[in-house]
Amino acid sequence: MNKMTKIIRTLNHIFGFLAIAAFIYAFIVLIRLQPKMVAFEPLSALESALLTGVGFGLLIVLAFFLLSLLQVIRFIKHSDKLRFFPILLVISGVLSLLFVFSDVALLTDISKQFNEGWAQPEWAMVFPMLAFQFVIALLYLFLHVSGYFSKMQVDSVVRDVNIFLIVQYVGLISGGMGLAMGGLGFVYQSGWSLPVHTILSSLTIIFPYALAVLYWIITKLREKDRVWWDEKQMQDIGKSALVTLLINTILMLVLFIFTIQDLAGVVRMLWLPLYLFLTVFMFSLGNLYFSRRG
Amino acid sequence: MKLENHLRKYRFEHDEISQQDLANAVGVTRLTIHSIETGKFNPSTLLALKIADYFNASVEDIFYLVEDENEA
Numbered sequence: 001m002n003k004m005t006k007i008i009r010t011l012n013h014i015f016g017f018l019a020i021a022a023f024i025y026a027f028i029v030l031i032r033l034q035p036k037m038v039a040f041e042p043l044s045a046l047e048s049a050l051l052t053g054v055g056f057g058l059l060i061v062l063a064f065f066l067l068s069l070l071q072v073i074r075f076i077k078h079s080d081k082l083r084f085f086p087i088l089l090v091i092s093g094v095l096s097l098l099f100v101f102s103d104v105a106l107l108t109d110i111s112k113q114f115n116e117g118w119a120q121p122e123w124a125m126v127f128p129m130l131a132f133q134f135v136i137a138l139l140y141l142f143l144h145v146s147g148y149f150s151k152m153q154v155d156s157v158v159r160d161v162n163i164f165l166i167v168q169y170v171g172l173i174s175g176g177m178g179l180a181m182g183g184l185g186f187v188y189q190s191g192w193s194l195p196v197h198t199i200l201s202s203l204t205i206i207f208p209y210a211l212a213v214l215y216w217i218i219t220k221l222r223e224k225d226r227v228w229w230d231e232k233q234m235q236d237i238g239k240s241a242l243v244t245l246l247i248n249t250i251l252m253l254v255l256f257i258f259t260i261q262d263l264a265g266v267v268r269m270l271w272l273p274l275y276l277f278l279t280v281f282m283f284s285l286g287n288l289y290f291s292r293r294g
Numbered sequence: 295m296k297l298e299n300h301l302r303k304y305r306f307e308h309d310e311i312s313q314q315d316l317a318n319a320v321g322v323t324r325l326t327i328h329s330i331e332t333g334k335f336n337p338s339t340l341l342a343l344k345i346a347d348y349f350n351a352s353v354e355d356i357f358y359l360v361e362d363e364n365e366a
Contacts, residue, residue: 080314081324157314161323225321232326232335291325293334 005074009144012067016141019064022057023134029054030130034123037114054107058100061133065097066211068140073215075149076162089140090166094173094208096136099129101204159230163219165291167212168284174209175281181205182274189266202273209280233291240286247282248275296362301331304349304356320344 029050036043043051072093076086106122106129113120143149181201185192192198220228229237252275259267305311313327320327320341329335330345337345337357346353 080312156318157324158318158321159323159326161325164323227321230322230326231338231341232329233323235335 005150008067008071008074009150012064012071012140012144015060015064015067016137016144019061019137020134020141022060023130023137026054026057026130027134030126037110038120038123040114040117051107051111055104058103061137062097062100064137064140065093065100068144069093069097069208069211070215071144071149073163073166073212076166077157077160077219079162082162082165087166087169089143090169091173092136093140094170096133097208098177098204099133101207102129103133158223159227160219161233161291163216164233165288167209167216168287168291170209170212171280171284172288174205175277175279175284178202178205178273178277179281182270182277185266185270192266192269194269198269198273202276206276206280236287236290239290240283243286244279244282248278251278295359296333297336297357298333298360299330299357301327301345301356304351308349316345316348319348 033043033047033051036047069090072086072089076082076090079086103126106126110120110122110126113122181197185197220226252271255267255271255274259265305313305316313331314324317324317327321344322341326335326337326341330337342353342357346356349356
């Protein structure tokens, strides 16, 4: 086990136990405060401080999921082939990571609405999301402690393909969620806001994909005789780019035609994210499809 | 005409070398070797020569043309 692997493993153990403690703390505080906030009973200074503590706990959870994903990707790089379980771990890890941002957004909304004396329907989403993240955090911690990620199957990989494929899976998740976010904009047009819903949501959703691409670039930069893509990958990328170009052109044309009477409406705030996420989604899907099919 | 190959046979005759080890030796990804073996991808002349060189064989020993039934 090299030095970096040892450091990441130790950090994962520390942050893993801290994250579990943070979840338990969050559950205790939120279960205690929810009935009071729903009934608009005033919170004491201590209770407000406890609620702020939940936010700090979520930062630890965020760090744990980031470190865990780093560990999974390093594990996948040295796997003899990309199997279902590690892919599932990446997908659940990325979703959990995105849910941390959602937790913060929901708790901020709840707090604001409580202060304004408004109803807080977001409570219905907070607990299921936290429960999902808690289960995934427990699974990751179990795998870290059991040494599952220490079993490297392949010593040397001159031209990586597993990380390239993982980037495409993350692209599918980010692209799909971004398109879903764009779709919501058309459903809830009246309350749609450019800075919060379009910009902040887009940046949050693209964050895991940007990280995955960055990690892939770093691994490439560290290769001795760097070749960005081998000849088959180059062919797959070319085919994916063509499919992306065709689908994007058609769907964006359809969007333009359907919204031409109302170009000043919500489409003004959403066309760029829709274009971006459609590109990421189609390009990732194409790369995965062609890499398998040839 | 389509391109087929004896790559799998050559790998097994050479100490059952894995796809990953062959990929490392010729500088491509494991998936590229897998795709060549399963006939999903035709290698470039350069890659075919590298593979043949690795096995100390000629390109024609490993790669060969067959009639494509769909072409008729």
